[in-house]
Amino acid sequence: MSDPAPLHTETFPFGIVGVELGGVARQVSADEPPPLPPNAALAVIGKPVARIDARAKVTGAAIFTVDIAPPGLLQAALLRAPLPHARVRAIDTGAAARHPGVRAVLVVAGAGTILRYVGEPVAAVAATTPAAAAEALRLIRIDYAPLPFVVDLGTAQQVDSPPVYPAGQRPPLTGAEISVAHDLPMVGNVRGPARQGSRGDVARGFAEAAVTIEGAYRTQVQTHCCMEPHAIVADWRAEGLTVWMSTQFTAGVRRELAREFGLKLSQVRVKVGAMGGGFGSKSSLAPYGRIAVALSRQTGAPVRLVHTRAEEQLDTGNRPETWQRLRLGARRDGTLTAIDLLEYGTAGVGTGAGVGNFAEALYTCPNFAISQYDVFINAGRGSAMRGPGNTPGAFAMEQAIDELATRLGLDPLALRDRIDPSPVRREERRRGAARIGWEHRHPPGTDSGPVKRGIGMAQSLWGANVQTNTACEVRLLRDGSVEMLSSVQDLGTGSATILAQVVAEEFALRPADITVRIGDTDFPAGPPSYGSRTTASITPPARTAAWQVKQALFRVVAPVLGVTPALLALRDGWVMVAADPTRRLAFREAAGHLPTDQISAVAARSDDYGGFRRQMGDAASARTDLGGVHFAAVAVDTETGTIRVERVVAVQDCGRPINPRLIESQVQGGVLMGLSYALLENRVLDRPTGHVMNANLDHYKLVGPVDLPEIEVLVLENYQGCSATDAYGIAEPASIPTAPAIANAVFNATGVRLTTLPMTPSAVLAALAGRT
């Protein structure tokens, strides 16, 4: 590594286009490219470029992990616990091992092991065909000693509830992307309270309040339902381990594998091609990954392990269930004086069932108290899921603020204008209100017929996250072709496409001219694709590397054109003297002057210009959070209880938007996942047996193509002068506010507030009848 390059001052675009666009001076290193002008002045960035892998995906040519089949491939399958809580007395795998198709049997839970949920892995086999693997599982004999169990949040909190973990045993801390406090007290199944974020004196705040409101809110367990199941193909060889995995973090899985199996990083290669959806649960190696690799090591053959849909529902993670009691104190003008949040949540046998920093950070309030508890139950482990914590947190807080507005006789937008310090959300409210027709909103109960219509809104809050441990390489080859390389993965968000755009912009080429090679740890280690951090992490070094290669090209070409390198520019596929465009070389011809077959630059993510607000290990948060405001128009049939969401207007910000088409697509998905969470989804556990009652897609309800709302997406161009691209993520802020926006619209339609998710027809009818 070289010494840090000297700093110099540059002026970057700053502000919201259409509101006030100015400049901000930042100290930047000489290694960094010059400021990028606003999108209006750019050729490729900010334009609706078509997804570069779309053709492969519409023709079936795209290769997903489940499609990988090296010669000699064995199929693995897992035997899973049929009981919610049991001790393994004895396990006999002899008959399974003698099955002619079986190549290896692995005991995961040996005699004496405690199993804590239905679906926990007990044993694994690798066989020549899936049918042989399934037959072998049926030959494994296990003697279970059943133990008392608990599968509901309320019962688990009682002192005489069966303990999920024995007294004195620390439960394993889990949750990539969810920070989990260490060393919290634990009584029975209840771990906590976690009080991080508390500030001021809420007792004094409530004493100062003219109005106090209080409500209890419940949110359900939601499962990720990635259409491609969790899948891995592991190929252990003497020279090293190659793994294909449907993962959100190739570089992280490589680190885990090296550590788990005592290998050097250089002996482990993790790859992902097309990736069939990732919403938080595909962030780590996970037990099934370790099992597949162990089976490959044991057999000396490649092993594929693909979850069935039932296994997906049981044991790949889920959004934890929560119960929140929220109290707000406010002055007559709406100014908040106190926020008090008590939360009990369950991530099954795991931790991380909190409700994030939503109530803590969204609004100005000097006094804030929070107590969050993880409650253990005998169910599959929770994990990060799109907007973890803040999604259930928003459902409570944004309804409470709506209720406060009603109590104070204030318009919900006017109240937020008073208490929300974000200029970005203020503009988002303004644009969204105009688009949804907020001025036509009428008081609850105005409609005379059985179908009541209403409009509601809710806000988003998510960190502008960055993985500082991010690198990539850009290569220019002598024939003028350009490659961009990183281990970063594209979950279907379009990461590969925006990388092509960023590199193409720097070289004044078309995105199609850039070959993007990603999803392979043989390339420089990229960021994880969780926490909405891919774009913010990888696009700045991609531009920086491209710019550095461009400077190297200029140094080669300058003598040919008879000028100094600083006088050269790239435009429309030409290298030219900036002041005299007649003196020029075609890009390909210029590359032909390279002294070697290729030149390349590897760049790492530099710190945000002006620094981060918070930095921990490999991750950091920008000084300014991401916002977002959703407006929903609903029709509630008060005779059937059906809520129909007719329109959603989603207004979002993500710094510099790199590809408005891809952003629009991802926001559509965020809104639909939020709508599905609001109205339909619910993993149901059977109390007498501890089994999941809806472990497939026929009984676990997801929003489908019928009864879709019209979704309008508006995206701000918000420049902050923070990096070489100034671009941030969109995935999570686009889903967080949908459910409370719908709930607030239902209140506006009916005058009844629904505080439990999902808002099913029976829940609506019960609320209308006053039976909440």
Add this chain to the structure above:
Amino acid sequence: MSAVLPEAQTPSQPAISRRSLISGAAATGGTLVIMSTAPEATHAAEIAAPPVLGPGALAIVLRVNDVQRPVTVEPCATLAEVLRGPLRLTGTKIACNRGACSACTVWLDGHPVASCMILAVDVGPRAVITIEGLARGGTLHPVQEAFIAHDAVQCGYCTPGMVMSCAALLDHAPHPTPAEVQQAISGHLCRCGTYNHVIAATLAAAATGRG
């Protein structure tokens, strides 16, 4: 629903009822009959007296994307498994494996079916078209073109099935209404949330008049 067996059957093509599919006693083109040991199936066999084949693997020929593909299959293998496994046509995707999501949709004699819900041995002489067989040479089907233009693709896992249902719709109803497109994809699930773009793309493909 797109994920159903075609109702129309040719005379030489005995109808496959849900009952016969469940019992495992479905005749396919009069050449191949698979028996299960279920009492119900035994009873059916006494009436029809078809030859008993199985329980071991069977050699069959599938007509896939206009090519005759000899393949050896277990009687219990679904069409989706055979396409993805021995035939290496991995464009067809399995997501739920029980007919609840339509990711595995292919055409049987031009009709969209969930290939996870039909046994390979029951296909018989019917023409199977998979996503790999939809484009003609290098020319994409107008629905495929429109999916690209309207960004009706995100992760792409549900996409092949979605494309097959939309393309089949345009073959049978060249100028569908938005409601008809919704109906055609009503059995499909997409977690990325591409539905609105899929509908827009299919209507746009119809407007080109080439569907």
